[in-house]
Amino acid sequence: MIVCFDIGGSAIKGAVAQTADSVQPLARRSTPLDDFDAFAATIRDVIDQAGGKPDRIAISITGVVDPETRAIKCANIPCIDGRTLSADLSAFLGLPVLLANDADCFALAEAGAGAGRGHRIVLGVIFGTGVGGGLVVDGRLINADGGFAGEWGHGPTVASVAGTPPVAIPTFDCGCGQRGCVDTVGGARGMERLHQTLHGKTLISEEITTLWQAGDAEATRTIEVLVDLVSSPLALTVNITGATIVPVGGGLANVTPLIAQIDKAVRARILRKFERPLVVPGECRIEPGLIGAAVLGLGGESR
Known part of the structure; x- marks a missing residue:
């Protein structure tokens, strides 16, 4: 089991995924914009709601990760801008964290479960x-x-x-x-x-x-x-x-x-x-960000 997320400047949407075709949404939360601890705690709360310990966390998020420094550029969520977000969240949650841009996750969703199959x-x-x-x-x-x-x-x-x-x-x-x-x-x-x-x-x-x-x-x-x-x-x-x-x-x-x-x-x-x-x-008309994050997490790509 993994817990996947689609995170934007307004909302944090989570889901439990066993496969890319089995994505069960969890409660939607508002995105804390200016407090990283609150941001990470909100993600932890969603994970707790899932029940059981997931193998990993996979996140579709607005912003882009620098491939050399691992820092994220994310103007929409100031509290994570410039952070090595995967490492920081992994340390906070005690779980492996995979991260990808939301457009990348859309492409993953369509390749794995949509028009790109x-x-x-x-x-x-x-x-x-x-x-x-x-x-x-x-x-x-x-x-x-x-x-x-x-x-x-x-x-x-x-x-x-x-x-x-x-x-x-x-x-x-x-x-x-x-x-x-x-x-x-x-x-x-x-x-x-x-x-x-x-x-x-x-x-x-x-x-x-x-x-x-x-x-x-x-x-x-x-x-x-x-x-x-x-x-x-x-x-x-x-x-x-x-x-x-x-x-x-x-x-x-x-x-x-x-x-x-x-x-x-x-x-x-x-x-x-x-x-x-x-x-x-695209054929993934409902929550492609969550589906893409699920494909990312289930495929085990390391970010």
């Missing part, structure tokens, strides 16, 4: 508030020691013009400190930014996608430009990794016509040609 190379993609990703090869994270592998949403790669007819796209600042990242135009906030830039109107992403599906001309233009901007860097990532399936998670994954448009554009721009969909909605 049967595929050697799975590129999990997040279209949520922003853009992220993780890469799994032969059932294991390619960046098992931490790091940024699979994070195709960052780097100055966005085209300066997009759409038909072409329109100039400004270079937007990104939260990662760079400019012109896919993250600035590809997620929900990016969609809203594009709509404001193209039409001078402030709408939330749900309004834009609803209008698009209803045939609104301005929303259609926004989606066309967004698809054009994200499809080339995603196609390049597929070429480089050799991924044969690209499951999509995050809020925009629920807009299946949008994912279908991105899939069509990506398949037109990659070297290997697929007659089947390549970019598809």
